[in-house]
Amino acid sequence: MVDFALTHAWLVPLLPALAFVIIVFLTRPWPKLSGAVSIAAMFSSFVLASSVAYGVFTNPGFIERPLIYSLRWFGMEGFTVDVGVMLDPTSAMMLFMVSMVATLIQIYSTGYMHGDPQYSVFFSYLSLFAASMLGLVISSNLLQMFILWELVGLCSFLLIGFYTFKISAREAAKKAFITTRIGDFGMLLGLLFLQIIFGTLDLAGLAERVPHYEQYGISLGLLTLIAILVFIGPIGKSGQFPLHVWLPDAMEGPTPVSALIHAATMVVAGVYLVGRTLFLFSEVPGAAEVIAFIGAFTAIFAATIAITQREIKRILAYSTVSQLGYMMLALGVGSLSAGMFHLWTHAFFKALMFLGAGSVLHALHDKADVWEMGGLIKKMPITGWTFVIGGLAIAGIPPFAGFWSKDEILVVTLEYARQGHALGYLLFFLASFTALLTAFYMWRMIFLTFFGKEKPENHPHESPLSMTFPLLVLAALAAVGGLIGTPWANVWGKWIHFGHPHHGEPNYGLMFFSVALAVAGIGLAYRLYYQDEEKKLAKQLAERYQPLYKLSYHKYYIDELYQWFTRQVVDASAAVFYWFDIHVVDNIVNGLAGATKLSGQGLRYFHTGRIQTYALVFFLALLVITVVLAFGSPTLAGSMGGVHS
C-alpha cells in the first residue's frame, strides 16, 4: 500500500478532480449523490495522502533526496517541460494536511449547505479547489505549479462569488481574482526570467543551478529582482501587505469556503511556494529581508485592524492575514521549519474557528456582529468549547498547537537578530507585540460571542452532527497537533528544514515571555469584555482614542485609498486610453478588417466555377514559376531573404 501510494501520489489530486468531472457531467441533478461522490473521492484521496505521508516519514532518505518522477509534457529543441511529482517531508505534510482539512470541510458542508439549490455545483467547486491545491503541493516544476496556482485562484473566484445573487459576493470574487492576478503577473515575470536564465523550471534543477548563478552570467542584483518578482505572487496569494485587501472580503463566500481558503488552500499556497523556492531567497539576503519585513509588518498591521472589527468572520480573516505574516516572517529569516510548522498548526485552529463561526452564523441566521451575540456557549456547547480550544491555540497557551509554532518563530527571529542582522530586534519586537494583540482580539471575540449575557432576541441551537463532528476532530488536532514540534523533541524540525536542521536548546525564558504575552492579552480581553458587563471601559477607550479607533476600524483606509487611486488615476488614464482606442486603434483595426474583407471579396471573383479558368490558372502558374526559376532565381532568392542565396 505504501509503495503504491508513493508511486501513485498523483492520484491524490486526481481523485477530487475526477469527482469534479463526474459531478459536472453526470450527477449534477442529484445533490445527495454529488455530495457523496465528492466526499468519497476526497476521503480516498486523504487515505492515499496518509499512506504517502507514512511512506515519506518512515524513510529519512527523503529529506535530502526527494522522490521525483515526471513525465515529458512537451519538448522541442532547447525547451522542454516536464510535469511530475516531488515528494519530500514538506510536500507530504502538506498533502496530508490539505486532504484532511478538505475532507472535514466537505463533511461539514453537507450540513451547512443543506437545501441549497446549487448544492451539487458547490461540491464540484470544492473538489476542484482541493484538486488544484493538492496538485500544486506535489508539483515538481514551477510551470506546473503556476498553472495549478491559477486554477486555485479560479476556484476561489468561483467559490467566493458562489452566492451570485449577492452583489457583495460578486464584488468580493472579482476583488480576490484581480488582486491576486496582480501578484501572479509579477510571479510569471519572475518565472520567465528563471526559465530564460537557468533553462529549466524544475524545482530540483533550479535548486542545483541557482546557487551558481554567476556561471549563468547574471549579477546578484538581477537575481534579487527575480526573487522579488517571484515573491509578488505569494504577496497576492497569501494576502500580504499591500495586496491583503481581498482576503477579508473573501468571507463573502459560504463559510466552509472561507475555512478552506483561510486554512488549507489558497492563502497557504503562497507560503508554500516561498518555502519551496527558499533556495532562491536564501541566495539573496536582500530578498529574504524583504520577505521578513513584509511578513512582520503584515502581522502587526492586520492584528491592529482585527482588534476593532465587529463581524466574526472579518475578525478571523484579519487574524489569518496576521498569522500568514508570521509564516512569511519565519521564512524570511530563513527557517523553513518554523514557517511550515506554523502553517500546519494554523491550518487546524483556523479551520476550526472558521467552521465554528459558520456554526454560529448557522444558528443565528447569518447575524454576524459579535456585539449582538453573547452567552452562546450555553446553547451551543460543542461549537463554543471547541472554539475556546481554537482561541487558546491561536493565543499561544501551552500545550495547545499554536504555542509551539509561535514560540519556534520567536526563537528563530531572536536568533536572526542575534546574528547581527540590522533591525532584527525590530522584527522580534513586532512579532512579540503581534502575539499580545492576537491573544487580545481573539479573546475579545470569544468573550463577546460565547460568554456574557444571552441576548433575548437570539434563539441559537447547536448544529447537526455533520457540522460538529469536524469541529471535534479539528479541536483535537488544534490541541495536540503542535506536540510533534516541541523544543525537547523536535521531530518536526528533524524532518522539515532547509539547510541544516535547527538544534536550539529550549529557551525557557522566551517560552515564559510568550506565555506571559498571551496571558496578558487574554487578561486584558477578560477585563474589558467579560468582567465589565456593560463594556463601559471598552467604550470609553474607543471614545478617548477615537482617531486611532477609527483608523483601525476602517482598516487604515487602505480600501478607500485604492478606490481613490482607481478612480483618480486608473479611470483617468483609462479615459485617455479609451479615447485613443475608439479614435485611433479602432479606426486602424476596422480599416484593416475592412481591407481584409474586401480583399477576400475581391479574390473570391477569381473563382468562376469554370473549369477552363481553373486549368488556365494552373498552367499559367506553372509557366510563371518555370520562367522565374529559369531566369531570375538568384534575385528572387535574395529578395525573399533565403538563407542560401
Add this chain to the structure above:
Amino acid sequence: MHFDFSLLTTELSMFILGLATFVLGLVVPSRSRRGIGAFALFGLLAVLGLTVLNWDQQGVLLNGMYLVDRYAMFFKILCLSTAILVIFGSLRYVNEHLGNHFEYYSTIVFATLGMMVIASAGDFISLYLGIELMTISFIILVAFRSQDGKSLEAGIKYLLQAGLSSAVILYGFSLIYAATGTIVILEVAHATLQGQASPLLIAGMVMLVAGLGFKVSAVPFHMWSPDVYEGAPTPVTAFLAVGSKAVSFAALLRLFVAGLAGVHQQWDILVAVLAALSMIIGNLVAIPQTNIKRLLAYSSIAQAGYLLVGLVTASPAGIKAVMFYSFLYVFATVGAFTVVAVVYNKIKSDEIADYAGLVQRAPLAAAVMLICLLSMAGIPPLAGFVGKFYLFSTVVSGYLWLVYLGLIMSMISVYYYLRVVLVMFRDDPKDPAPIEMGSAANITLIITMVATIFLGIYPNPLSEVANSAAISFFLK
C-alpha cells in the same frame, strides 16, 4: 532475388478487404446490405491493428521500389484511422443520401490502399500507381450522389483537373529521369547531391511541385478544391481533405526532402512562396463564404499553407512537425465534417445561416464544431495550437517572415471560424427541434473532440512517435 512478402502484409490485407467488401456486396441480398459498412469498418480496424503491430517493420523491396519504414507506417496509420472515422461517422449519411451502395465502402478501402502505397512508394512508378489508385477512387466517390447535379459536376471537375495534374506529375517524373537516369527516389538523391542542378532537373522539380501542389490544394493549384469539396458527399469531402492531403504531403516530403535534397536551395523558396500564398488566399477568401463546406475548403487550403511551412526547412524537426500536424488535422477535420454531415441529414442545408442555434438543437455537435474550429485556428490548449507551434518553431532564421505571416493569417482565421461559432451559439434556431444524430456519429464526434483536446494538453506521446518516424526517414 529475394522478395519478402511479409513486408506487404498490410497492403495485401487491404486489397483482400476491398475485394471481399465488393464481392460481399454482390452476394448479399440488398436488404441485408447495411451490414457491409460494418464489415468494412471491422476490416479496417483489423488492418489498423496489424499496421500498429508492424510498427517496427523495416525493409526495402525491389531495389528501392517500395519502402517500409516507420515514416510510411505513420502515414498508413493516419489514413486508416481517417477511413475508420469517416465510415463510422457517416453510416447513416450513406444510408440516407447515397442509397447505401456497397461500392461506396469498397471504393473507400481502395482509396485507402492507394494512400498506403503512396506512403511507402520508393520510386516514381509505385508512387504514380498509388496516386492514381487513390485519385480514381476519389473521382468515383466525389460523384457518388448521382442524383445530385452538384455532385456530378464536382466529379467531372475533379476528373479533369486530376487528369491534368497527373499528366504534369508524369512529365515531372520523366524530366527527372532524363536528368538523373533513375526513377528510384534514393538514387535520385545520390545523383542530385553529387551533380550540378541541371535545368531539366529544375523543370522536373517544378512539375512535381505543381502536380502535388494540386493534391494538397496549395495556391495557385487549389482552384478545384472549393467546388469539389462543396459538391462531394460530405464524408467523402472529409476523407479527401484529410487522407488525400496527408499522403500527398508524405509524397512531397519523400520526393523533396529525400529525393531532391541536392536542389534544396532551388525549391525551398518556391515552397515558401506557395506556403505564403496558400495561407493568404485560403484565409482571406474563407471570410466571405456562406457555405460551411466552402468555408472549410478554404480553411483547408490555408492549412496546406501551414503544413508547407514545415517542408521549407527540410529538417527532421520540420518533418516531425508536418507529421504531427497532419495527425491532429485528422481529428479536427473529420470532426467538423461529421457535424456538417449530421446537420445535413436533418436540415438538408450546408448554409452557415442554417446553423443558427445549433447549440440548442444538438449541443454535442455544436461543441465538437467549436472545438474543431478553434483547434484549426490554433487556440490553446487545443491540438492545433501545439501543431502550429511545432511547425512555426522549425523555421530557420531566413524564413522568419513566413512565421509572422502565418501568425497574422491565423489571427484572421479566428474571425471566420468564430463567425460560425457565433451563429451556432448566439442566434436563435428557426426550428428548435433537436437534431438526432445516431450513436455512431455521436461516438465519432466524441472521439474527435477528446483527441483534439488530449493532443493539445498532452502532445508528447504523439510528438515522440512522430519524432521516431521522422528519424527513420533519414536513416537510409
